[in-house]
Amino acid sequence: MKKLILVSLLSLACSSAVMAQNGPNPYKDCGIGAALFASTPWAAVTSNVIWDVGTTAVISATASPETCSGSEYATAVFINETYESLEQNFVQGEGQFIDTLSSIMSCDTDSSTALTQEVREMMIDQDNTDKTRLEKAENMYLNIMGTQAAKSCSTNV
Template sequence: MKKLSCAAVAAVAMLSAPQANANINPWQDCGIGAMIFEDNGVAAAISNLIWDLGTTAITSATVSEDTCKGSIIAKATYINENYEQIETDLAIGEGQHLNAMLDMFAPANRDEVVAELRKSIQLDAQQPTVKKAEALYMKTQALVVAG
């Protein structure tokens, strides 16, 4: 009976929720629930409601919409898995992998971001790729936010 009540509360909350973006349901697509249950919106909504009554989910949808549906994880994973190709593209100043990364971040000042990234790319062969990928992610995110 408790599960049915929680599901009913979640359904009512989802239907009556104000949304930052018409395509985003904060209880299903944002917050801790969406990070844990990426492919199960109902489980994500219930998790968000149980965790903190959905406040984290709503806050992330309102304040930082790009954290919804795991876009942070998707960006970081893409950079980590394609770091060498992105590094090569940055050395050239253009390329498919660099463009895909920039499409994920969607900077308003794309050319400036590329120029700054080219200056700051870490070419240290001794440093692990994961560390270089993390540095690239952090630098790109900082440049986009500074925009």
């Protein structure tokens, strides 16, 4: 068993070195690890390897490397890391977390205002009581990216 794990890790390391020349490093820039530990590369690598021996990270880096970085990725990470505060800002209709989110998404003032309104309306209509925190953050991301206002920000251009 130990040999299998060692061989898997060496294989992952080699493919990581090759992919680093051609795009994002799948173990630190992609997958579940990168989403959870964006600013801690060693934790992202560890998480990706422990989760599924890095398979998801490698697939995402190979099939769609653009999902491993950029403003959409930064938007998802920001929502995941600040979900509770961001949710509170949307309830209030303003706040520094909405301002930061709008900045990450490169929204102008009008788009940011429209985004806030659209997301607030969606939040009123949704019942998230039976969802985990991660599911709530994912729903918020999907809702935000699906708004008309987000389409006018440069994230989706």
